[in-house]
Amino acid sequence: MIANKCHPRIAARFLTRRIIDGRDATWKRCLTGSLAEEPKGPVVKTEIPGPRSRHLFQELNSLQQASSVQFFADYEKSAGNYIVDVDGNSLLDVYMQISSMPLGYNHPAMLHALANPVNQKIIANRPALGVFPGKDWPGKLKNVLLRNDVAPPSLSHITTMMCGSCSNENAFKNIFIWYADQQRHGAPFTKEEIESCMINQSPGSPKYSIMSFKGAFHGRTLGSLSTTHSKYIHKLDVPAFDWPIASFPQYKYPLEENVRENQEEDKRCLAEIEELFEKSRKEKKVPVAGVIIEPIQAEGGDNHASPEFFQQLQRIIKKNGAALLIDEVQTGGGPTGKMWCHEHFNLPSPPDVVTFSKKMQMGGYYHVPDLKPKQSYRVFNTWMGDPSKLILLEAIVDIIAKEHLLDRVTKVGNYTLQELRNLEKEFSTSINSIRGRGTFIAFNGSTQERRDDIIKKLLAKGIQAGGCGVNAIRMRPALTFTEKHADIFLDALRSILKQ
Incomplete structure (x- = not known):
């Protein structure tokens, strides 16, 4: 008898079920039916990194050089434009794994592609592409x-x-x-x-x-x-x-x-x-x-x-x-x-x-x-x-075309750049040099110390951003980033600059 609700451990066991007629509807339902919804805004419950992240860091650092680790994520709970850490903090992610997450976390189209039995066999039988x-x-x-x-x-x-x-x-x-x-x-x-x-x-x-x-x-x-x-x-x-x-x-x-x-x-x-x-x-x-x-x-x-x-x-x-x-x-x-x-x-x-x-x-x-x-x-x-990555990319480019995401990127990018320029006029002693194309955006802190302080305070407000160069703060959001997300980032930045 098959359970109606899909606990993660049960879902994992379904993977091993024999696929009948090329389909396993139960596995597909478990894979896509338990998705977390994107939070309405950041939620900060602990300091970041929190106690669980710090414990895991000690464990990892005993095995390898891990001092670059900022916190440990819970990728099962992360959704859309939000990354959730192991301490339960939900962070608006405008950095997106160093610009590598085009649709955000756990996008249904990507999970659906992985549920296809044909694709599962491609993943299981990774070929030496140059010869086979x-x-x-x-x-x-x-x-x-x-x-x-x-x-x-x-x-x-x-x-x-x-x-x-x-x-x-x-x-x-x-x-x-x-x-x-x-x-x-x-x-x-x-x-x-x-x-x-x-x-x-x-x-x-x-x-x-x-x-x-x-x-x-x-x-x-x-x-x-x-x-x-x-x-x-x-x-x-x-x-x-x-x-x-x-x-x-x-x-x-x-x-x-x-x-x-x-x-x-x-x-x-x-x-x-x-x-x-x-x-x-x-x-x-x-x-x-x-x-x-x-x-x-x-x-x-x-x-x-x-x-x-x-x-x-x-x-x-x-x-x-x-x-x-x-x-x-x-x-x-x-x-x-x-x-x-x-x-x-x-x-x-x-x-x-x-x-x-x-x-x-x-x-x-x-x-x-x-x-x-x-x-x-x-x-x-x-x-x-890696053919398995091409499976994911196919789902990504289909969504980009279907939802006109490049047009959204241009529109949201122009909005964000203009709002940042308005902030620069108001707080010119703290930030400057607003620049970008689309949502590939950066601005400078007046000093390296000011840049680092802004990034640290953004994190405390539930915004995951990144730095680059000597004193730049960079935005690398997903293509699904909207004006709503931009406003959350901009409001947090404004409150920090006011301080």
Whole structure:
């Protein structure tokens, strides 16, 4: 006899039931029927972290380095735009797992996808995609990652990976392989190249470089870390490549009052990029094969650059025969009001590579056809992505389209930015430099200490926010964030600034 109500332990046991005629309605009902409703507002019962979080921290810290942990969450009780911790505090989450939760917590569409028996078998039988992909894999790539409202315009090739760091790391390999093939004019590998690469010597291991930018964050694997320049703790004690590092524009705000100064900043940075190309080629004898850049420098402080800057950057890169890699790991998936932030820049041609992860659930990169390696196993690992994450992404992009969430992001983002500018006028000695696209929003505290204090007091009021750069507070809400949620955040911020 089957229970009518689904206790979590009973629901777990239902998973093991034999599926009859390809369906198990009981399991589906248990999975979707016990969802928590989104709270009407934050509820703070204890200090944060509370006693249960502190106890769990001691347990975890005895097993691994855990000092980055802020609190322990109860993901069964979390819902929508609210994360619930193990002490029963319900927090409005405008940070969303570092920008990686597009629909918030426990969205019914995602849970429903996981209840599908076909999808359960995909999850249970995770393939080595590079050698044994499932029969539906080409179709899934076409119908999810390469559908017209998902893929970056005019990019028709895709390589799936696990995370943002390994996406950038392997994209570097694609760029180097393509660049080397250009240098040998498509000729086959020589005996000298084959033998020398095995002992990390040229010509088989050529000296090429990837140009990056001050303030950038592209990951923590060795190649990606060499292009990361946001915080010393990421890089200290780890060997790095001596690759060129250019200045990213540092704008003055409000933008409309500093047009001339910011245009001059664009020119200064672009001239420096031209100079670095020349110096790398002629003086260092290590030509730049590619340039990696974020459309908005996220970890580095939510630093923006103009569409004109990106257009001129692409022109310089093409002139020097290199590839443009736009890192959309944090900006991809809709938070700027477009699926891809670089769509705001009106580039004359698509970037050569666009990397993604976070809101896209899996890692990977789109690229132009020329960057597809000619030989197998050149870019390869055991899993090459994860079909289970594509199941979730399919549900996500269907909801984005069905509920017009990108339009909502634009509308709510404009509302939030305007209200923050009003607060800046009232409390200019505490916050400044309001900036953002869509709900990908940040503002500065007047000092680092003021920034840290605001974030701490927001948490005490039931708002989970994040910091970045030296003194920036960043918002990374779900695409389901509304004006109602924005008002809760803004009211809490106003009360803190009044103090």
